[in-house]
Amino acid sequence: MATQVDSFIGKYPIESRAGEIERLRIQGxxxxxxxxxxxxxxxxxxxxxxxDVGCGPGGITGLLSELVGVSGRxxxxxxxxxxxxxxxxxxxxxxxxxxxxxxxxxxxxxxxDLVHLRFVASTAGGPARLIREAMRVVRPGGIxxxxxxxxxxxxxxxxxxxxxxxxxxxLGAFAGVGADLExxxxxxxxxxxxxxEDVQYRTFVVAVRSMDAMVDYLPxxxxxxxxxxxxxGLISAEELPGVLARCREHLRRPGxxxxxxxxxxxxxxxGG
Numbered sequence: 001m002a003t004q005v006d007s008f009i010g011k012y013p014i015e016s017r018a019g020e021i022e023r024l025r026i027q028g029x030x031x032x033x034x035x036x037x038x039x040x041x042x043x044x045x046x047x048x049x050x051x052d053v054g055c056g057p058g059g060i061t062g063l064l065s066e067l068v069g070v071s072g073r074x075x076x077x078x079x080x081x082x083x084x085x086x087x088x089x090x091x092x093x094x095x096x097x098x099x100x101x102x103x104x105x106x107x108x109x110x111x112x113d114l115v116h117l118r119f120v121a122s123t124a125g126g127p128a129r130l131i132r133e134a135m136r137v138v139r140p141g142g143i144x145x146x147x148x149x150x151x152x153x154x155x156x157x158x159x160x161x162x163x164x165x166x167x168x169x170x171l172g173a174f175a176g177v178g179a180d181l182e183x184x185x186x187x188x189x190x191x192x193x194x195x196x197e198d199v200q201y202r203t204f205v206v207a208v209r210s211m212d213a214m215v216d217y218l219p220x221x222x223x224x225x226x227x228x229x230x231x232x233g234l235i236s237a238e239e240l241p242g243v244l245a246r247c248r249e250h251l252r253r254p255g256x257x258x259x260x261x262x263x264x265x266x267x268x269x270x271g272g
Contacts, residue, residue, distance in 0.1 A: 014123070014224045021057045021086050023220045028058065030214045031263065034204040035060055035118075035147070038265045039067060041200065042143050047071040048113040051137065053102045053130070054078055054120035057086040064116075065092040075112075077105060103129050110139045118147040121190075122183040123174065131194040140272035144196055149261035150184035153205055154218070156258040162247040163258075166222050169234040173225040176232045184264035196268030206260040215251050217260065219244045 014020065039060075044050065048068045052059040055076035064074045070093075077100040078084055084097045091097070100106060102120055115134040121127035127146075134144045151171050156163040174181050183190075188201045208214045222229060223244065230237045250256060 014221075015227055016080060016082055017224055017226075019220060020224050021083065023217075023224065024056050024083075025058065026213045027217065028060070030206050030208075030212075030260075031147075031204075032063065034206075034263070034265070036063060038145065038147075038202070038267070039063060041202075042114065042145060042267055044068065044114060049073045049111065050075070050114040050116065051105075051107070051112045051134075052076045053105070053115060053117045053134065054124070055083075055087060055097070056080070057083040058091075059087075059118065060116060061087065061091065061095050061097075064114075065095050068094065070094060075107075077102065103133055105133060105137060107137045109136050110142075112138050112142060114138070114143045114145065116145045116147075119149060121146060121187075122148045122181055123179050125178055125180070127183065127187075127190050128194055131191065131196070135195065135270050138270050140270055142270050143267050144191075144270065145265070145267035146187060146191065147263055147265050148183040148187050149181055149263055151181035151261045153259050153262040156251075156256070158250075158256065160247065160250045162243045163218065163250065165235065165243050166218050166247050169222050169229045170218065170225065172234045173222075173228040173232060176234075177228060181261070184262055187264045187266045191266045191268050195271070197271050199266060199268035202265050203262050204265070205262050208258050208260060210252050210254055210256045214260070216248065218258075219248050219251075 044067045046069045050064045052061050055061055055078050059076055061074050061076045072094055074095045076087055076097040087097050115138045121130050138144055154167050171181055191199045229235055
């Protein structure tokens with residue numbers, strides 16, 4: 001008999017609404033410096049063959065493209081055709097995008113030097129299955145890298161009731177469909193149990209001020225979870241517009257700041 005989590009695996013709860021691509025772009029840019037630090041520690045360089053699983057409208061393919069150079073190759077994989085169409089606009093010549101399933105990519109075994117996944121295992125479930133597929137397509141000695149969140153560090157100052165209500169709705173929406181926004185806490189252990197070797201581990205938190213591009217993160221993400229939030233009774237359809245508006249007003253006041261979720265970066269080698 002399938003469990004709730006089994007039935008959830010592969011079902012991404014974020015909706016493809018107008019504004020979602022821009023939300024993801026802003027999020028990726030905010031985390032870019034920390035992602036480059038991780039890729040530098042991994043040693044990604046000229047000629048590497050890299051796969052970005054769940055790349056959305058670009059993921060880290062742009063960062064990888066610059067690191068691997070003209071002799072390297074970057075493939076972005078996602079199940080959303082609209083995201084891939086957006087990703088192809090302005091992409092470098094060493095980058096390709098392909099429609100595909102993170103759990104069953106259909107790619108050849110031992111094909112890549114690096115396989116990367118960001119916010120896939122926490123939001124779509126089944127981290128062990130995802131890592132096994134990543135290990136299948138990475139070459140022996142190649143690297144599998146994951147970045148996953150811990151929503152426990154979402155805090156706003158000054159405190160505000162509407163922020164807290166939206167935070168509760170975000171965490172509740174993901175929990176309600178079986179996602180794990182605390183996966184960062186056990187990601188290192190998950191990677192070791194999956195069979196990766198020489199596993200490395202670091203974390204970071206993005207801090208956001210009222211003038212920063214990420215200021216609308218919480219309201220815009222809840223908007224992208226609207227159907228689930230309303231269906232689970234976390235905030236009613238009638239109440240939601242007011243909560244969003246008041247929270248946005250608070251976040252744009254000078255002196256307001258918040259911390260994002262903590263991101264765990266974990267990577268390790270495939271043996272053999």
